[in-house]
Amino acid sequence: MMGENSRTDIKIYLGLLVLLIVLLLLPTRLSITWTRTFAMVFLFIYWASAWNIIGGMAGEINFLHPIFIGAGAYSSTVLYINFGVSPWVGMFLGAAIAVVLGLVIGWICYRSGLPHLSFALICLGFSHIGEIIALEWDLLGGSRGLVIRPAPGLANMQFETISTYYYMGLGMAVLMVGICHWISRNKLGYYLKAIKHNETASAAIGIDTVRYRLLALAVSAFFCALGGTFYAQLVLYIDPHSAVSITAVISMILFCAIGGFGTVLGPVVGTLILMPIGEVVRLYVMTGFHLIIYGVLVIVVILLSPHGLVPWFQSRMKKTQEESPA
Amino acid sequence: MLVSVQDITAGYGSVTVIKNISLEVDRGEWVAVIGGNGAGKSTLFRVISGLVRPRSGKIYFEGRELTALPPHEIVNKGIIQVPEGRMLFPKMNVIDNLLLGGRNRRARNNVNESLKKVYDLFPILEKRASQEAGTLSGGEQQMLATARGLMALPRVLLLDEPSLGLAPLMVREIFNSLQILNKEGMTILMVEQNVVVSLKNAERAYVLENGEIVMSGSSKDLINDDRTKQAYLGI
Amino acid sequence: MDITIIAQALIQGLMLGAIYGLIGLGITMVYAITGLLNFAHGDFMAIAMYLCLALFTHFNMDPYLSSLIAVPALFVLGLMVYHFLFRRVLKAELLMVVQLTLGMVFIIESSLLLTFTADYESVPNILHAVRFSLGPLSVSGSYLATFLVGGGAGAALYWVLQKTDLGRQIRAISQNKDAATLMGINTTRIQMIVFALAIALLGLSGSLTTSILTMEPYMGLELTLFAFIVFVMGGVGNFLGTLVAGYLLGIADAMGSLFIGGHLGAMVPYGLFVLLLLFRPQGILGAK
Numbered sequence: 007m008m009g010e011n012s013r014t015d016i017k018i019y020l021g022l023l024v025l026l027i028v029l030l031l032l033p034t035r036l037s038i039t040w041t042r043t044f045a046m047v048f049l050f051i052y053w054a055s056a057w058n059i060i061g062g063m064a065g066e067i068n069f070l071h072p073i074f075i076g077a078g079a080y081s082s083t084v085l086y087i088n089f090g091v092s093p094w095v096g097m098f099l100g101a102a103i104a105v106v107l108g109l110v111i112g113w114i115c116y117r118s119g120l121p122h123l124s125f126a127l128i129c130l131g132f133s134h135i136g137e138i139i140a141l142e143w144d145l146l147g148g149s150r151g152l153v154i155r156p157a158p159g160l161a162n163m164q165f166e167t168i169s170t171y172y173y174m175g176l177g178m179a180v181l182m183v184g185i186c187h188w189i190s191r192n193k194l195g196y197y198l199k200a201i202k203h204n205e206t207a208s209a210a211i212g213i214d215t216v217r218y219r220l221l222a223l224a225v226s227a228f229f230c231a232l233g234g235t236f237y238a239q240l241v242l243y244i245d246p247h248s249a250v251s252i253t254a255v256i257s258m259i260l261f262c263a264i265g266g267f268g269t270v271l272g273p274v275v276g277t278l279i280l281m282p283i284g285e286v287v288r289l290y291v292m293t294g295f296h297l298i299i300y301g302v303l304v305i306v307v308i309l310l311s312p313h314g315l316v317p318w319f320q321s322r323m324k325k326t327q328e329e330s331p332a
Numbered sequence: 333m334l335v336s337v338q339d340i341t342a343g344y345g346s347v348t349v350i351k352n353i354s355l356e357v358d359r360g361e362w363v364a365v366i367g368g369n370g371a372g373k374s375t376l377f378r379v380i381s382g383l384v385r386p387r388s389g390k391i392y393f394e395g396r397e398l399t400a401l402p403p404h405e406i407v408n409k410g411i412i413q414v415p416e417g418r419m420l421f422p423k424m425n426v427i428d429n430l431l432l433g434g435r436n437r438r439a440r441n442n443v444n445e446s447l448k449k450v451y452d453l454f455p456i457l458e459k460r461a462s463q464e465a466g467t468l469s470g471g472e473q474q475m476l477a478t479a480r481g482l483m484a485l486p487r488v489l490l491l492d493e494p495s496l497g498l499a500p501l502m503v504r505e506i507f508n509s510l511q512i513l514n515k516e517g518m519t520i521l522m523v524e525q526n527v528v529v530s531l532k533n534a535e536r537a538y539v540l541e542n543g544e545i546v547m548s549g550s551s552k553d554l555i556n557d558d559r560t561k562q563a564y565l566g567i
Numbered sequence: 568m569d570i571t572i573i574a575q576a577l578i579q580g581l582m583l584g585a586i587y588g589l590i591g592l593g594i595t596m597v598y599a600i601t602g603l604l605n606f607a608h609g610d611f612m613a614i615a616m617y618l619c620l621a622l623f624t625h626f627n628m629d630p631y632l633s634s635l636i637a638v639p640a641l642f643v644l645g646l647m648v649y650h651f652l653f654r655r656v657l658k659a660e661l662l663m664v665v666q667l668t669l670g671m672v673f674i675i676e677s678s679l680l681l682t683f684t685a686d687y688e689s690v691p692n693i694l695h696a697v698r699f700s701l702g703p704l705s706v707s708g709s710y711l712a713t714f715l716v717g718g719g720a721g722a723a724l725y726w727v728l729q730k731t732d733l734g735r736q737i738r739a740i741s742q743n744k745d746a747a748t749l750m751g752i753n754t755t756r757i758q759m760i761v762f763a764l765a766i767a768l769l770g771l772s773g774s775l776t777t778s779i780l781t782m783e784p785y786m787g788l789e790l791t792l793f794a795f796i797v798f799v800m801g802g803v804g805n806f807l808g809t810l811v812a813g814y815l816l817g818i819a820d821a822m823g824s825l826f827i828g829g830h831l832g833a834m835v836p837y838g839l840f841v842l843l844l845l846f847r848p849q850g851i852l853g854a855k
Contacts, residue, residue: 437751
């Protein structure tokens, strides 16, 4: 049983390695538009994986991520524009703010043992409030947003060639998947799984559920915020609509749903399938139509394979292995 | 035969709870199914009522097959279950509970007479008419559950553990009422853990163990059977 | 601040509150008997509003008249959505239902965007310019109609739930589904009807508010959020609580825009909600 599993795993990792090599070589063959698009796809793999830690692994319907991403994007940008602080430094302030916000909101909510739905609504409410603050606060540029003057240079986290962003995004995605893999194989991952399965029972066997949920939320918030800075530097323009975006967090949730909630590879598979399709549609058919495609695909996947593609694929591989005599 | 259960196997998920159960109930009879906790009694009733689909086997009512019907159609045929734990609607008052009992196709034109009848049988319910069902005492709740079943004008009444959690005095009162009903011609199929009460009241009984019927016969024979005495009556 | 201005805002909030209660009641009913939560709930109201917009631009039809089309149309839409989608996730976990309905959010919002553009729209109705006054207070006809019809519908529905056989069936399913089945209630049918009824209520709410609420394709999620807030505030599954919470939210909304105004004022209802959840998580009328 164990052997079968690890054999499946080896196959998957080999596949990933091949995919990684292809992705490393790809920019030489891609147009600038597509290179940029893929940088964005990697960012979303990174974000969706970070969401998956608290959403998928701990089973929370968490909508706080617009705040985390916004904290990252706005902190580094405000510091850079007004005080010339390098985004490499500013992003950690953003991450710190995100972690503190996450911990405060999380602490209040987890302690009072709110049901999942109420918690989801509070999150949505806070995200809404975050968007409103970004709209109202002059320092953050209000609805006009903030423009970052192009000034390429490593210190400014701006690069001459778009393929540098591509590789940076790829690196971030690989790092995040690695972190998720590590978490899923460690105490935190097991505890989160237990909490997701039955919070009361987990508490009864001595797991400090509040602490581990907060830990997961903090990790998720930290990395989402760093991604926010990367987003600002890639696009060089942020406004409340794009940087504190509920649509973005819904997209992440749907990517995880298609790939498989709580699985390490789910967000990767989901994002890699949905986003390129969406971009083709957006570029060659109609902007806005890509969201319809996302919606339809999610519904189809949920109805046909409720736990997502990765678990479906794993169970199929297991079956074929069992059927073929060793 | 009014009810005929033939070779039913059923369970949940990968677990089989009852295996190849067959039993019969004739018109006007009072039949008991006796067995301990987890013997599969409630599952058997859930299968008869259509809440659980059997893996195999068939159920006939007046010679017609029930097995494929949805639960509400089975109720419309007059097969009425008074479920274990009573399953009242706790936040509705007594009268709303009774009205819900009497809303199936066969019973709905007869509601007023039925109401009068169950109030005659259980006068306390009339006093409690506007009280929420969840606030009644255990005995009153069992009366309400039984009365709610009677409102449906059962042609066969399925009673799941009518004595469960009741004081001996209350058990006697409930069974007195059931005796009256049975004398008037009501067919009763009942599952019970309380072997003494079951065999005293029912004419025939089946003994269920680990999902299978291990003994059956008239109550008189079973009471005098050494195996029953040892296993269930503790004599 | 002048007391009449406050009274004026209070009235306005109360009148809009009737609509919040109505859309919240839809969520409460559906949740009570299916355990499902529909994140696309508000988007169906957006569909109704845009339907009124289309009927107005093409046939110059008054939104009040359009409600005669919108209500049955949304009822049918509700039947279809239930039959093809919701029915299949009845036993799934909450997260899956959330995803499914978030998928619907994307489909509906983007379809509206592609069909009607992102422009802000509103449709005047016959009572829009009419004002009714009582002493120093005055109220626009469309607000009054919203209050009377919306509040009336909410009250009527509450009566149906409490006093009729259909209502008794709905309450029975919400209290114990298996027992309801044993009463001979066709639970599948009732679930489908209630879901469609909830969507039809959005048809009514949408037609009533085309001149009061500004429509834009992405409005649905915010309406859903309001409906959920009302649903939780009222004490999950509590019909009367939902209606009361609707009025409270309407008042909070109006007070926020009167005293603070702008985007910040719009935060008031959320703030109220967060506070309420933290100090009274069971809702205003919910039992502990």
